[in-house]
Amino acid sequence: MEPIIRMENVNKWFGALHVLKDINLDVQKGEVVVVIGPSGSGKSTLIRTINRLEEIQKGRIVVDGIELNRDVRNIDAVRKEVGMVFQSFNLFPHMTVLENITLAPRIVRKWPREKAEQIAMELLERVDIADQAEKYPAQLSGGQQQRVAIARALAMQPKIMLFDEPTSALDPEMVGEVLDAMKELARSGMTMLVVTHEMGFAREVADRVIFMDMGEIIEEGEPDQVFSNPQHERTQAFLARILH
């Protein structure tokens, strides 16, 4: 089966700093891939190249059959199919929750307001905050804001969802509600690429765990195998620091 994401020999530099080194990665439709690694390993940069928030200098990225290059039409087409959830939520503070979610479907997919609002309410139900639809982001807790952010990304009906440390900025008691929303999404068959430190989440729903360090993929495999029986020294060292 043709992978929904294909990265071939991807290389990226920030000036002189080589942040992604010869990355080769295929993600199948419906797969849940969790990326772990120390700070500065390039894991956030990696997923940001998939919706071209970061450009690459060398290599090839193909998303859902679309070649990701300079062509604006390609970039637009890819971004419609790839949703992203950020560590700092990035909700639009001057709009209500409902407006946050319906904005892109209305102006990018050109849906009429009724359709956009109906889909938005369904998504709010799905992440369990339908009663907050008319509130402003500032009036919500972090966990609620992040769930709105998930609903906002899902409103565009993407084929792939990227998560960049979605729970790292949350108070511990709110992490659970966001992870629950993400687990439900995984079980529904969404292709997901998640950068996180939440190993419990990875164990429960990930099909594959990738360990990155210093811009390279060091090891990958099924969660049980990587967590319980890491092959590489660097993986072992990292897991030892994290998993006690």
Added chain:
Amino acid sequence: MRLLKFLIVAGAALVVLAIAYVAFFAGIEAVLRWYFTATNFTASKVPNFAHNLRLGAEITIKLTVISSLTGLALGLIAGIARLSQNPLFRWPAQFYVWVIRGTPLLVQILFAYNALPFLIEPLWKLAQPWGLPPIQDVLTPYWAAFIALSVNVGAYNAEVVRAGIQAIAKGQWEAAMSLGMRPFQVMRYVIVPQAIKIVVPPLVNNVIALLKDSSLASVITLLELVHQGQRMISITFRPVEVYVAVAAIYLILTTVLTFFTDWLEREMARRGTTA
């Protein structure tokens, strides 16, 4: 229905403003008459003096209003253009801001009145067969001052707009772009609405500065407030009383404007919500 309601409210606001304007300047003239009588100016000439200063004040306000509105539009366009990826937009905007902020307003006013006619003349002559009046008649002191003041405040506004837009966190751009929005859509729906709350106070500050800067137009013989004052002094030889009156009128005008801007800032804070 909403449009109708808006038009009615706007119409009512304009009527109120017009009445307030007429009442305000009638009041100014009355106060001036009292003041010049109390300071023993020639009784028969007092009404004239009061009236002329009032006319000067009106020209100052009118010039300020149209120049600041035009300067606002210029500033918005130039500020956004400064941030464009496209050098065709970015370079002219950067050049404009650099030249205007780097030269004195006085020079710009003199340039607009004395030099601009020569520069435009060749183009103007081409259109003359269509019945355009000669350029000297069109580029009066008033319109030359308008051009210079608009262009000047526009450059300063451009920097305020640019800074306001850049103050919006990068994450807002990233979220909007990751949803598939084009840069223009991001600006329109996400960035500019948030930037407006940031830029309104400094933009309004620029209007108050413009009110005072309009006094420089006196050098190109515009009969605004300062020039009227100078004429009066050349007749009466009483600079103290006259300049005090002129300064007091500026103070009244800027204070009234400050009330308005304080109200505007409170409104923005009241309506606004930040992340």
